[in-house]
Amino acid sequence: MTFWDDPIALIGQWIVDLMVQLNLPTNLIVFISTLVGVIVVASFGLIAVIFLIWLERKVAARFQDRLGPNRAGPYGLLQTLADIIKLITKEDITPAKADKIAFNIAPVLSVVAVLLIWAVIPFAPGWIGTDINVGVLYIAAVGSFGIVSVLMAGWSSNNKYALLGAFRAVAQLISYEVPMLITLLIPVLLARTMGMMGIVEAQSTWFVLLAPLPAFLFLLSSIAEIGRTPFDLLEAESEIVAGFHTEYTGMKFGLFFAGEFLHAFTVGVLTAIFFFGGWRGPFLDQLPWLGVFYLMAKALLGYFIVMWVRSTLPRIRIDHMLAFNWKFLTPLSLALLIVTAILDKAFEGSGSHTIALFAGNVLIFLVSLVALRQVSRRQQAARKPFKKRKVAKAPAAGKAS
Amino acid sequence: MTPIQGVFLITAAAILWSAYMVVTRDNLIHSALYLIITLFGVAVLFVLLEAGFLAVVQVLVYIGAIAILMIFAVMLTRGDVDKLEQVSIANSGFVAMISILFFSTLILLMGQWPAFSSTAPELEAGRDTVVELGTALVSPKGYVIPFEVASVLLLAALIGALYVARPQGKGK
Numbered sequence: 094m095t096f097w098d099d100p101i102a103l104i105g106q107w108i109v110d111l112m113v114q115l116n117l118p119t120n121l122i123v124f125i126s127t128l129v130g131v132i133v134v135a136s137f138g139l140i141a142v143i144f145l146i147w148l149e150r151k152v153a154a155r156f157q158d159r160l161g162p163n164r165a166g167p168y169g170l171l172q173t174l175a176d177i178i179k180l181i182t183k184e185d186i187t188p189a190k191a192d193k194i195a196f197n198i199a200p201v202l203s204v205v206a207v208l209l210i211w212a213v214i215p216f217a218p219g220w221i222g223t224d225i226n227v228g229v230l231y232i233a234a235v236g237s238f239g240i241v242s243v244l245m246a247g248w249s250s251n252n253k254y255a256l257l258g259a260f261r262a263v264a265q266l267i268s269y270e271v272p273m274l275i276t277l278l279i280p281v282l283l284a285r286t287m288g289m290m291g292i293v294e295a296q297s298t299w300f301v302l303l304a305p306l307p308a309f310l311f312l313l314s315s316i317a318e319i320g321r322t323p324f325d326l327l328e329a330e331s332e333i334v335a336g337f338h339t340e341y342t343g344m345k346f347g348l349f350f351a352g353e354f355l356h357a358f359t360v361g362v363l364t365a366i367f368f369f370g371g372w373r374g375p376f377l378d379q380l381p382w383l384g385v386f387y388l389m390a391k392a393l394l395g396y397f398i399v400m401w402v403r404s405t406l407p408r409i410r411i412d413h414m415l416a417f418n419w420k421f422l423t424p425l426s427l428a429l430l431i432v433t434a435i436l437d438k439a440f441e442g443s444g445s446h447t448i449a450l451f452a453g454n455v456l457i458f459l460v461s462l463v464a465l466r467q468v469s470r471r472q473q474a475a476r477k478p479f480k481k482r483k484v485a486k487a488p489a490a491g492k493a494s
Numbered sequence: 495m496t497p498i499q500g501v502f503l504i505t506a507a508a509i510l511w512s513a514y515m516v517v518t519r520d521n522l523i524h525s526a527l528y529l530i531i532t533l534f535g536v537a538v539l540f541v542l543l544e545a546g547f548l549a550v551v552q553v554l555v556y557i558g559a560i561a562i563l564m565i566f567a568v569m570l571t572r573g574d575v576d577k578l579e580q581v582s583i584a585n586s587g588f589v590a591m592i593s594i595l596f597f598s599t600l601i602l603l604m605g606q607w608p609a610f611s612s613t614a615p616e617l618e619a620g621r622d623t624v625v626e627l628g629t630a631l632v633s634p635k636g637y638v639i640p641f642e643v644a645s646v647l648l649l650a651a652l653i654g655a656l657y658v659a660r661p662q663g664k665g666k
Contacts, residue, residue, distance in 0.1 A: 124497040195527060226624045230550045237558030241530060248523060270558075287624060 134222045138211045142355045146173045156404035183343035195249035199242045200348035206238035207356045215290045217372045217384025228289035240266045247337035258336025261326050269317035272422040276307040280367040293371035301368040303450040308368035315360040323406040361395030509535035547624050
């Protein structure tokens with residue numbers, strides 16, 4: 094086996110051999126190599142976020158017809174490092190009567206909640222932190238730590254706006270978790286497994302062809318889960334200062350920021366894994382590590398869509414946000430799940446499997462369009478017409494003089 | 495001592511400590527936060543027992559839903575927190591006695607059960623426990639009737655909640 098066949102396995106083997114030569118007990122070797130794996134996967138995410146912040150600022154600038162960061166380093170690449178140094182040297186303020194422990198744990202927890210997802214991301218054939226058989230459920234479970242961190246931050250700040258932001262966050266994150274989880278069931282259903290590796294391996298035809306609408310719904314509800322524009326009600330600066338992180342300064346604010354950016358990219362990675370074939374691509378048999386590039390390329394595409402939406406759409410109103418979720422997204426995702434399950438079983442193994450599922454999606458899309466049109470018409474009919482206001486008449490010209 | 499045993503001891507100590515904190519804190523939100531640590535520790539124990547599905551469900555259901563709902567309830571009833579404190583502290587000696595009694599009875603009863611002291615058998619390699627659980631839940635030989643009864647019950651609860659929360663006096 095040469096180095097370029099599978100570099101990670103080779104390096105791992107080298108570390109294990111080194112420890113075997115030192116005559117360490119087997120248990121300890123397993124423990125240390127697992128620990129090294131954890132550190133590598135976690136650092137990958139944390140280092141990637143430095144690049145992602147630069148990327149997002151650059152892309153957002155282009156959308157707004159600006160140049161973006163361009164002073165520190167070539168193309169402004171060192172801008173984020175400069176920002177990190179600035180954030181670390183800033184004064185670290187804890188508000189009076191804040192709950193100190195919860196206040197300080199919350200930003201760490203918000204990053205950890207995202208990093209935990211990376212434990213089950215399949216990078217390439219055989220490259221995965223841990224291939225547990227409940228991978229999809231695990232992703233849903235660790236997401237709840239993010240909600241807890243937002244709540245802790247909002248409550249412990251001893252600030253009304255922060256608490257309001259936390260309330261909004263809980264309402265939004267819990268609501269949008271429902272359609273997200275239901276749409277996640279569809280790749281599980283098609284792949285017949287909840288393991289992340291199994292889902293990627295089952296995608297000889299990408300699931301986006303079998304389930305285009307669920308892919309869209311997953312991306313949409315995920316954007317709401319990150320709390321980005323147009324769903325940034327939890328930190329709406331025109332209404333509640335900065336929401337749950339109003340009181341945070343310096344690197345503690347930076348951690349929330351980094352967690353959000355990493356989460357946005359993770360959403361891209363998850364969309365790529367569940368619907369766009371993950372690490373699948375040409376020449377994988379010769380060079381398995383190419384899978385990392387395929388996965389990252391697909392993930393960046395998803396991330397670009399998230400950035401695109403963020404730079405384009407205005408913030409949604411809070412009652413619209415909830416109504417959109419409960420009256421539209423949730424019923425639609427339930428209908429999609431039922432139709433996908435029936436069609437998948439009915440056309441199992443036949444040649445028209447892909448076509449049938451795709452047609453089912455198109456049909457649901459058209460039906461929901463018609464339904465939306467009806468609702469919109471009814472709302473417009475019910476809207477009260479504008480009353481003509483009484484306007485003060487200008488005094489006659491002769492009287493004034 | 496294997497590393498697994500080390501992890502178990504640390505987790506067990508964390509569970510006991512945080513469980514003690516849950517019942518002794520004055521601040522209800524602190525109690526709720528310590529409860530999250532306790533529940534997470536139990537999830538870690540499930541992982542050590544190779545019950546991955548249970549561990550994930552533990553986190554999803556308890557930490558994801560109940561802990562958050564609890565914090566929510568506490569926040570919305572903030573005015574009553576001071577009254578609640580005194581109630582919980584007044585009877586602490588009595589409560590401690592009852593819990594020690596309950597715990598020792600439980601240990602005594604469990605000690606007579608033969609499985610209590612035997613070691614768990616190794617899982618056969620290549621068995622997908624999640625698939626087996628799923629099949630057992632919907633197969634007629636397994637638990638299909640309790641499963642369906644539970645889902646009907648949940649549906650009834652859902653409809654009931656909708657009925658109660660429905661705006662009054664507006665249309666039908």
